[in-house]
Amino acid sequence: xxxxxxxxxxxxxxxxxxxxxxxxxxxxxxxxxxxxxxxxxxxxxxxxxxxxxxxxxxxxxxxxxxxxxxxxxxxxxxxxxxxxxxxxxxxxxxxxxxxxxxxxxxxxxxxxxxxxxxxxxxxxxxxxxxxxxxxxxxxxxxxxxxxxxxxxxxxxxxxxxxxxxxxxxxxxxxxxxxxxxxxxxxxxxxxxxxxxxxxxxxxxxxxxxxxxxxxxxxxxxxxxxxxxxxxxxxxxxxxxxxxxxxxxxxxxxxxxxxxxxxxxxxxxxxxxxxxxxxxxxxxxxxxxxxxxxxxxxxxxxxxxxxxxx
Amino acid sequence: xxxxxxxxxxxxxxxxxxxxxxxxxxxxxxxxxxxxxxxxxxxxxxxxxxxxxxxxxxxxxxxxxxxxxxxxxxxxxxxxxxxxxxxxxxxxxxxxxxxxxxxxxxxxxxxxxxxxxxxxxxxxxxxxxxxxxxxxxxxxxxxxxxxxxxxxxxxxxxxxxxxxxxxxxxxxxxxxxxxxxxxxxxxxxxxxxxxxxxxxxxxxxxxxxxxxxxxxxxxxxxxxxxxxxxxxxxxxxxxxxxxxxxxxxxxxxxxxxxxxxxxxxxxxxxxx
Numbered sequence: 001x002x003x004x005x006x007x008x009x010x011x012x013x014x015x016x017x018x019x020x021x022x023x024x025x026x027x028x029x030x031x032x033x034x035x036x037x038x039x040x041x042x043x044x045x046x047x048x049x050x051x052x053x054x055x056x057x058x059x060x061x062x063x064x065x066x067x068x069x070x071x072x073x074x075x076x077x078x079x080x081x082x083x084x085x086x087x088x089x090x091x092x093x094x095x096x097x098x099x100x101x102x103x104x105x106x107x108x109x110x111x112x113x114x115x116x117x118x119x120x121x122x123x124x125x126x127x128x129x130x131x132x133x134x135x136x137x138x139x140x141x142x143x144x145x146x147x148x149x150x151x152x153x154x155x156x157x158x159x160x161x162x163x164x165x166x167x168x169x170x171x172x173x174x175x176x177x178x179x180x181x182x183x184x185x186x187x188x189x190x191x192x193x194x195x196x197x198x199x200x201x202x203x204x205x206x207x208x209x210x211x212x213x214x215x216x217x218x219x220x221x222x223x224x225x226x227x228x229x230x231x232x233x234x235x236x237x238x239x240x241x242x243x244x245x246x247x248x249x250x251x252x253x254x255x256x257x258x259x260x261x262x263x264x265x266x267x268x269x270x271x272x273x274x275x276x277x278x279x280x281x282x283x284x285x286x287x288x289x290x291x292x293x294x295x296x297x298x299x300x301x302x303x304x305x306x307x308x309x
Numbered sequence: 310x311x312x313x314x315x316x317x318x319x320x321x322x323x324x325x326x327x328x329x330x331x332x333x334x335x336x337x338x339x340x341x342x343x344x345x346x347x348x349x350x351x352x353x354x355x356x357x358x359x360x361x362x363x364x365x366x367x368x369x370x371x372x373x374x375x376x377x378x379x380x381x382x383x384x385x386x387x388x389x390x391x392x393x394x395x396x397x398x399x400x401x402x403x404x405x406x407x408x409x410x411x412x413x414x415x416x417x418x419x420x421x422x423x424x425x426x427x428x429x430x431x432x433x434x435x436x437x438x439x440x441x442x443x444x445x446x447x448x449x450x451x452x453x454x455x456x457x458x459x460x461x462x463x464x465x466x467x468x469x470x471x472x473x474x475x476x477x478x479x480x481x482x483x484x485x486x487x488x489x490x491x492x493x494x495x496x497x498x499x500x501x502x503x504x505x506x507x508x509x510x511x512x513x514x515x516x517x518x519x520x521x522x523x524x525x526x527x528x529x530x531x532x533x534x535x536x537x538x539x540x541x542x543x544x545x546x547x548x549x550x551x552x553x554x555x556x557x558x559x560x561x562x563x564x565x566x567x568x569x570x571x572x573x574x575x576x577x578x579x580x581x
Contacts, residue, residue: 028400028485036397043453047430110318130560132514134532135553150352238423282426
């Protein structure tokens with residue numbers, strides 16, 4: 001999955017230089033940074049620029065990319081299937097978020113508690129984190145198989161991957177199975193940091209468990225909800241592996257998302273130039289979404305949930 | 310109120326346990342059954358007779374070769390990540406130049422780069438470097454995309470080292486390299502273990518970079534081999550399950566011995 005975390009305001013991220021600037025203190029020079037900068041620049045930052053350039057070329061995967069102007073972009077927006085693919089991508093993103101977020105919050109808050117068997121249970125909870133996406137997708141691909149899977153003989157579930165709505169449901173279940181433990185982990189860590197004094201005060205005021213959850217736990221988890229949602233939404237928009245391995249975009253084009261379309265156009269149809277337009281769109285959309293979330297959630301201000309304590 | 314049992318949350322947790330447990334149980338149960346018996350009994354039935362036939366089948370399909378490739382990619386990615394990221398984090402925290410501040414900001418922004426969107430230019434770059442279809446081709450972008458989070462976690466941990474310790478080392482006549490070796494690394498052992506485990510997990514389980522940057526079976530990693538097992542074992546579902554289980558086995562062992570670092574590494578993804 002893609003690792004996305006909110007970027008705190010840079011001014012805060014870097015502390016002001018220590019004013020007392022003793023010449024005698026040994027400090028590392030730029031050479032210590034150089035390997036990291038070169039590596040990241042060449043294999044992560046430069047590709048972002050290169051992909052936009054490639055979208056204006058006719059590169060077929062071999063030879064030198066030839067510049068052809070905006071042809072690919074015009075073709076992209078004229079392609080009828082684009083809107084269908086985009087809406088499948090957005091639908092899946094929405095479903096991933098709407099299933100994973102509430103469940104992760106509830107499980108995370110539960111796992112942060114002090115129940116007796118909690119340690120053993122949460123060790124089991126996190127098992128899906130250990131399996132690779134490929135392993136999970138292929139495991140469920142077999143489990144959902146109409147002939148040998150766990151649903152064989154149970155008519156409505158028998159061929160779940162064979163219908164459009166069934167395949168979408170199956171993908172949402174499998175991606176949830178894989179990523180809910182990760183988000184649960186974030187909420188568990190955050191819920192543990194909520195000061196007990198808040199709950200004690202609420203109890204004194206006669207608040208029940210539901211009130212405490214609604215008026216203390218959830219507001220206190222605000223920053224984590226934003227972090228987790230950003231990871232989930234941006235990750236979902238560019239998500240590839242599970243869908244590729246479980247349904248390969250099918251049945252028909254029912255689960256074909258933008259990243260799958262990009263992959264098929266490039267590494268299968270050798271239209272790398274045209275596929276680069278889709279990749280550029282993904283970069284732009286992913287960046288825009290994270291900026292919008294950071295902006296409208298007020299997260300850029302980094303207001304502390306501990307204010308007033 | 311903390312002592313009163315929460316039945317609703319408990320029920321949800323139990324349901325989740327079943328959801329997590331059943332697929333894993335079916336995977337393990339099928340992997341030790343013969344092709345005939347797993348179909349005869351229901352999916353949840355206890356395996357009657359246990360067979361190691363599937364294990365042999367998977368081993369005969371070149372599994373150890375793929376595991377060796379994955380192990381090489383994982384070990385090299387972790388080593389390279391730490392060799393690059395520890396000095397960088399040290400410089401970001403201790404250097405006073407504008408360059409180190411700017412670098413840190415670039416890495417923060419780098420967290421938002423979706424790897425999927427860069428596979429086409431990466432394919433071009435790796436081809437031009439004459440590295441296509443080698444394990445090095447997989448290792449280099451794996452390290453690069455891991456760096457932002459790793460550096461962020463290391464910087465967070467290094468900020469907790471007090472100035473007095475650096476001053477004391479300087480008084481002893483230590484240069485920056487000795488300070489890194491004798492102060493920075495020992496003081497951030499926990500964070501290094503966490504990011505190392507996290508990098509190892511990601512490198513072991515990755516799929517996309519090997520998919521687009523390798524081709525030959527001799528360069529195949531475990532996750533990719535699963536897709537070829539799927540073709541090969543189309544009807545041999547127990548064999549497929551055995552292969553899936555075996556790819557996860559080393560990670561499971563790592564989980565047992567280094568659970569703390571693993572969880573800390575994963576949680577670090579969201580905490581900063």
